[in-house]
Amino acid sequence: MFRALFLVLMLSLSACATQNVPVLDTPVSRLGVISNLPTNANNIYMGVTVFENDFEEIQVPWDFSSAVVDEFKNQMEARGGELHDLSGRPEIEAQRGNWFETGYSLKFGLSAHKFSSENAALLRRTMAEYKLDAILILQPRRYNSDIPYGEADPKGGFGVFRRGGIFRKDRAYTFVQIEGRLIAGTPPSVLDDLDGSNLVSIVRANERLNLGSDGFKSQIAAQIRSAVSKMLVQLGI
Numbered sequence: 001m002f003r004a005l006f007l008v009l010m011l012s013l014s015a016c017a018t019q020n021v022p023v024l025d026t027p028v029s030r031l032g033v034i035s036n037l038p039t040n041a042n043n044i045y046m047g048v049t050v051f052e053n054d055f056e057e058i059q060v061p062w063d064f065s066s067a068v069v070d071e072f073k074n075q076m077e078a079r080g081g082e083l084h085d086l087s088g089r090p091e092i093e094a095q096r097g098n099w100f101e102t103g104y105s106l107k108f109g110l111s112a113h114k115f116s117s118e119n120a121a122l123l124r125r126t127m128a129e130y131k132l133d134a135i136l137i138l139q140p141r142r143y144n145s146d147i148p149y150g151e152a153d154p155k156g157g158f159g160v161f162r163r164g165g166i167f168r169k170d171r172a173y174t175f176v177q178i179e180g181r182l183i184a185g186t187p188p189s190v191l192d193d194l195d196g197s198n199l200v201s202i203v204r205a206n207e208r209l210n211l212g213s214d215g216f217k218s219q220i221a222a223q224i225r226s227a228v229s230k231m232l233v234q235l236g237i
Contacts, residue, residue, distance in 0.1 A: 042159035196227030
């Protein structure tokens with residue numbers, strides 16, 4: 001019984017290992033972007049107890065998602081490349097939030113990094129139409145490595161995160177959390193997740209920051225520039 005299970009497992013792993021794993025061995029000069037980023041900011045307060053926690057979504061008078069895509073375009077063109085925003089295409093927009101299904105890979109393990117055959121075909125056609133080297137699917141990052149140890153992590157794509165304390169002052173940050181899921185190869189598959197997370201400490205943590213203000217917009221714009229630059233470096237551009 002155990003021997004049979006072992007053989008099944010080894011055959012499964014060998015099948016995965018013999019598949020052609022696409023690798024970007026040439027610089028990316030033509031990049032497609034699909035944005036699944038939110039438009040609302042998150043204002044989050046994590047208290048000492050759960051009863052103090054507060055979370056609200058706030059509509060800001062500017063489009064965070066468009067700002068990120070525009071920054072990608074500016075930085076790609078500054079590096080001599082091209083960026084194509086694919087988000088507005090009806091067949092692309094119809095898949096918002098439904099790109100991936102759970103599957104197994106040697107790199108990612110059991111996780112949502114697998115395409116259905118229909119989505120893989122759609123991405124293949126799109127890459128051929130625009131002659132793209134790769135596609136980035138942008139979405140909020142679920143894990144922010146910049147958050148100090150012991151902090152509860154902020155949720156969403158951008159906003160303000162505050163953390164209360166008994167023996168220390170409140171801490172507060174403006175945050176941007178972007179993940180770029182890199183798609184390339186034939187058939188298209190996920191090669192890696194590019195991390196664009198960053199946060200900036202707010203000096204006067206107890207003051208309630210106006211998320212609709214020009215100051216907040218300016219700070220988030222600077223963090224968007226940092227996030228995009230960070231991801232392009234990871235992409236080798």
